[in-house]
Each structure stands twice: as C-alpha cells, then as structure tokens.
Amino acid sequence: MSYKSNYGNISCGEVLLHLADFIEDDIDEDIKEKIIAHLKECTWCEQFGTAYQKTVIALKNQNINIEQADFVEKLKQRLSITG
Numbered sequence: 001m002s003y004k005s006n007y008g009n010i011s012c013g014e015v016l017l018h019l020a021d022f023i024e025d026d027i028d029e030d031i032k033e034k035i036i037a038h039l040k041e042c043t044w045c046e047q048f049g050t051a052y053q054k055t056v057i058a059l060k061n062q063n064i065n066i067e068q069a070d071f072v073e074k075l076k077q078r079l080s081i082t083g
C-alpha cells in the first residue's frame with residue numbers, strides 16, 4: 001500500500017469500500033463515525049469523497065439513462081470499488 005493514512009482508526013481503502021453506503025446513510029454508526037473522523041484528517045479522501053458524493057447526487061437528481069449508468073460502472077471500475 002502506498003498510502004499509510006489510517007486516520008480515525010480506518011484506512012483509506014476501507015473508507016472507499018464504505019463510501020457509497022456512507023453517502024446513502026445506510027451504514028453502521030460506528031463505521032460512520034470512523035469515516036467522519038477519517039475525512040476530517042485525510043485530505044485525499046475528503047476531496048475524493050466530496051467529488052464522489054457530488055457525482056452520486058447529480059446522477060440521482062436526473063433520470064439516469066443507460067449510457068450514464070454505464071459511465072458510473074466504468075468510473076467504479078477505474079476506482080476499484082466494484083466490490
């Protein structure tokens with residue numbers, strides 16, 4: 001791992017894994033608090049999370065057509081958070 005960041009007792013990788021659930025607010029409280037603590041300290045995750053959240057909200061506020069949904073899948077693959 002090139003990132004050694006482990007702010008809030010959670011790693012950047014774990015933050016990314018839970019990011020979608022975090023944005024949906026469909027997440028355990030203890031993990032949620034760890035992510036919030038992490039985002040306060042980790043500039044990289046904060047910036048990534050904010051950009052990701054904006055994208056998700058923008059897509060939700062539109063009727064997503066197939067091409068856009070495909071774009072989201074490609075974005076997820078590129079970010080390696082398909083699991």
Ligand SMILES: [Zn+2]
Pocket residue numbers: 005011012015038042044045046
């Ligand atoms: Zn991070």
